[in-house]
Amino acid sequence: MSARHLLAIGDLGREGIERILARAESFAEVAGRPIKKVPTLRGRTVINLFMEPSTRTQSSFELAAKRLSADVVTVKAQGSSVEKGESFKDTVLTLSAYDPSAIVVRAPHAGAAALVARWSRASVINAGDGKHEHPTQALLDLFTLRRRLGRLDGLRVWIIGDVAHSRVARSGIVALRTMGCEVTVCGPPTLVPRAIAELGCSVRYDLAGVERADVIYALRVQRERIAGIVAPSLREYVERWQIDGRRLRPGQVVMHPGPVNRGVELASEVCDSPQSLIVDQVEAGVAVRMAVLYELLAGAGGDGARTPAVSEQEAPQPA
Amino acid sequence: MSEPARTLHPALAVSEGAPANLTIAGVRALDPVAGIDQVCDLVVRDGVVSSLAEPGSGAAPDSGEVVDGSGRVAVPAFVDPHVHLRTPGREDEEDIESGTRAAAAGGFCCVVAMANTDPVVDSPELLSALRRRADREARVQVGFAAAVTVGQRGDRLTDTTLLADAGAVCFSDDGLPVRSARVMRQALQCQRLHGLPLVLHEEDPDLSGEGAMHEGTVSVRLGVAGIPWASEAVMAARDVLLAELEDGRIHLQHVSSARTLAIVEWARARGVAVTCEVTPHHLLLCDEDVAGLDTARKMNPPLRSAGDRTALREALRSGLIDCIATDHAPHAQEEKEAPFEEAPMGTTGLETAFAALYTDLVVPGELSLATLVEKLTAGASVLGFERPSLKPGSVANLCLVDLDKEWTVGENGFESRSANNAFLGRRLRGKVLLTTSAGAVVWRDRSILMREVAA
Ligand SMILES: [Zn+2]
Numbered sequence: 001m002s003a004r005h006l007l008a009i010g011d012l013g014r015e016g017i018e019r020i021l022a023r024a025e026s027f028a029e030v031a032g033r034p035i036k037k038v039p040t041l042r043g044r045t046v047i048n049l050f051m052e053p054s055t056r057t058q059s060s061f062e063l064a065a066k067r068l069s070a071d072v073v074t075v076k077a078q079g080s081s082v083e084k085g086e087s088f089k090d091t092v093l094t095l096s097a098y099d100p101s102a103i104v105v106r107a108p109h110a111g112a113a114a115l116v117a118r119w120s121r122a123s124v125i126n127a128g129d130g131k132h133e134h135p136t137q138a139l140l141d142l143f144t145l146r147r148r149l150g151r152l153d154g155l156r157v158w159i160i161g162d163v164a165h166s167r168v169a170r171s172g173i174v175a176l177r178t179m180g181c182e183v184t185v186c187g188p189p190t191l192v193p194r195a196i197a198e199l200g201c202s203v204r205y206d207l208a209g210v211e212r213a214d215v216i217y218a219l220r221v222q223r224e225r226i227a228g229i230v231a232p233s234l235r236e237y238v239e240r241w242q243i244d245g246r247r248l249r250p251g252q253v254v255m256h257p258g259p260v261n262r263g264v265e266l267a268s269e270v271c272d273s274p275q276s277l278i279v280d281q282v283e284a285g286v287a288v289r290m291a292v293l294y295e296l297l298a299g300a301g302g303d304g305a306r307t308p309a310v311s312e313q314e315a316p317q318p319a
Numbered sequence: 320m321s322e323p324a325r326t327l328h329p330a331l332a333v334s335e336g337a338p339a340n341l342t343i344a345g346v347r348a349l350d351p352v353a354g355i356d357q358v359c360d361l362v363v364r365d366g367v368v369s370s371l372a373e374p375g376s377g378a379a380p381d382s383g384e385v386v387d388g389s390g391r392v393a394v395p396a397f398v399d400p401h402v403h404l405r406t407p408g409r410e411d412e413e414d415i416e417s418g419t420r421a422a423a424a425g426g427f428c429c430v431v432a433m434a435n436t437d438p439v440v441d442s443p444e445l446l447s448a449l450r451r452r453a454d455r456e457a458r459v460q461v462g463f464a465a466a467v468t469v470g471q472r473g474d475r476l477t478d479t480t481l482l483a484d485a486g487a488v489c490f491s492d493d494g495l496p497v498r499s500a501r502v503m504r505q506a507l508q509c510q511r512l513h514g515l516p517l518v519l520h521e522e523d524p525d526l527s528g529e530g531a532m533h534e535g536t537v538s539v540r541l542g543v544a545g546i547p548w549a550s551e552a553v554m555a556a557r558d559v560l561l562a563e564l565e566d567g568r569i570h571l572q573h574v575s576s577a578r579t580l581a582i583v584e585w586a587r588a589r590g591v592a593v594t595c596e597v598t599p600h601h602l603l604l605c606d607e608d609v610a611g612l613d614t615a616r617k618m619n620p621p622l623r624s625a626g627d628r629t630a631l632r633e634a635l636r637s638g639l640i641d642c643i644a645t646d647h648a649p650h651a652q653e654e655k656e657a658p659f660e661e662a663p664m665g666t667t668g669l670e671t672a673f674a675a676l677y678t679d680l681v682v683p684g685e686l687s688l689a690t691l692v693e694k695l696t697a698g699a700s701v702l703g704f705e706r707p708s709l710k711p712g713s714v715a716n717l718c719l720v721d722l723d724k725e726w727t728v729g730e731n732g733f734e735s736r737s738a739n740n741a742f743l744g745r746r747l748r749g750k751v752l753l754t755t756s757a758g759a760v761v762w763r764d765r766s767i768l769m770r771e772v773a774a
Binding site for chain 1 (some may be wrong): 380535536538540541542543544611612656657658659660661705
């Protein structure tokens with residue numbers, strides 16, 4: 001990774017993704033040790049700026065930074081900074097005064113992480129900006145898939161659900177395509193914009209053909225979006241797009257970025273089946289985020305002027 | 320011989336300036352409407368174009384100022400039927416003085432301010448007060464639009480004839496559509512009393528929803544909610560049909576999509592009195608230019624697809640589009656310095672309109688300079704004003720342009736109080752050096768040299 005920030009998955013390219021996945025393998029090994037800590041980022045500060053709540057992503061990033069021995073501060077700000085009377089920019093400038101090495105940003109608007117990168121000297125990691133991008137989620141999905149299936153190239157992946165409002169889908173499609181997967185998105189037309197095909201995937205509105213998929217990736221569907229004006233009805237959604245035990249074929253794996261609405265996008269028995277990788281995804285999250293922090297702050301891409309030398313022994317090497 | 324009327328329309332306000340005595344020596348005078356394109360000494364006496372004399376013929380007055388016009392072009396000054404001066408209510412963003420200074424710097428001699436201020440210009444009292452204020456502060460001629468509906472709420476008509484009597488130059492709820500078709504119909508019926516054009520922002524707010532940019536491949540890629548082209552086109556379709564029903568006259572503001580143009584073409588073929596305008600940013604930029612989520616490029620209607628942009632250019636050349644309007648929309652920096660989806664919509668445009676269009680359309684040969692000048696002045700005809708002209712006997716409403724001068728947008732700040740310009744940082748060709756409005760010099764570029772001729 002030559003850049004200082006991770007704002008969008010498309011910035012990485014195949015080589016960058018490979019490097020992070022390889023690094024994550026070695027960090028996954030750290031998680032197996034009794035003392036799950038390496039001194040790589042000792043004395044460095046990582047700020048998690050979470051402008052919208054996300055227990056999962058937030059704790060994953062916190063844990064990743066702590067396992068690298070960084071000092072971690074998590075700041076939760078209101079979704080709309082205007083409400084608080086402090087502008088988003090002011091918030092960023094204030095946090096930058098602590099001279100963090102990295103700022104992890106989760107925000108309800110597209111481009112928020114890029115703005116932080118413009119206003120701060122820190123390395124910025126996009127932990128989800130609006131419905132735009134969620135690059136570390138895409139990376140941990142690739143990591144999980146490759147661990148289970150042994151490869152990425154040529155996999156047939158179906159992404160099912162609320163594609164329109166999903167940053168996971170956007171980063172995911174780009175990441176999967178980059179690694180040679182064949183991607184199909186599927187869901188009700190109100191939740192799957194036709195133009196998403198521009199990202200290199202095919203678009204389907206029914207599940208015919210899903211039996212040939214290697215990977216079924218279900219997205220969270222908000223009940224209010226279904227029951228409201230967007231999709232016809234919850235019953236219709238479940239009837240047409242839910243993955244249940246009858247639809248799942250042997251050999252297929254199921255993924256979901258969480259949290260799952262059991263009984264909506266996935267039937268409960270599917271969530272708990274051995275074909276489900278949902279728990280593996282959570283586990284992979286920490287290792288992948290450690291790898292990203294490492295690559296940005298201590299690896300080749302680090303800002304030389306601001307990065308204290310890290311001896312190669314300190315950091316675990318890819319196997 | 321009676322004094323010529325100073326303003327292009329009796330309802331326009333302008334502060335009194337000293338009538339110019341000025342000779343632009345050896346200049347190319349270009350006025351496509353009057354059929355003038357010649358190198359001459361352009362002489363202005365007492366604020367009136369007195370002659371276009373043979374260069375060096377000695378027609379220069381024995382008093383006044385002489386400007387070197389060689390290699391430069393004098394054209395009728397521009398008329399913008401659509402600007403936002405943010406007064407009253409948001410004088411931190413713009414006021415009549417700063418907005419008209421920006422206009423003068425951009426070569427405009429006349430602008431029309433929209434009524435979506437705070438409070439909305441929906442009463443004769445407020446309108447009169449604004450006109451009095453403009454009589455003191457405005458550098459160029461200013462007309463004021465009055466709201467079509469009370470508070471621009473779209474459901475109840477304003478006192479249209481009282482507003483017309485108080486000096487409104489047109490009616491517009493710009494910023495918003497006239498939501499109710501019934502009220503729109505009534506507005507067209509009232510036009511029989513006051514005769515002023517209805518100037519329309521065409522948008523279906525339900526279709527636009529939370530959209531922050533054009534709905535298309537870029538919005539889908541970015542995950543930003545989009546505004547479909549249909550949002551504009553369906554409302555335009557409604558309004559041309561109502562104009563046909565009532566035999567009314569309407570003007571569509573800032574058309575942005577190919578489908579809206581098709582509707583205008585169809586309506587014209589049926590004899591509906593419909594005119595329309597286009598902005599420089601819709602002619603020069605498209606949704607791909609928003610991929611970086613630069614809030615200076617967030618506007619309404621949004622920058623559309625490259626295909627729409629091509630259609631707009633063709634329609635400008637063919638005459639389907641009547642005039643160019645900037646929709647100059649100043650915003651406070653702290654409000655624009657927000658995430659894209661939260662930032663307000665609008666770009667400033669008065670100071671960059673000519674140069675941006677000249678650089679991107681005229682220099683590459685897509686549009687003639689004559690057509691550009693014609694479209695930048697045609698807003699006058701659309702609103703029923705007299706058109707600025709270089710014809711001897713006309714009040715001096717002209718600007719002097721150096722077509723070769725290159726400059727970078729924003730390098731010396733802006734005359735406008737706001738800096739949210741969609742072309743910020745762009746290198747442009749063509750600079751307005753001098754502008755006159757209503758016979759007085761209202762703008763001089765710092766670089767221009769003038770020689771005083773003693774009396
Ligand atoms: Zn408008």
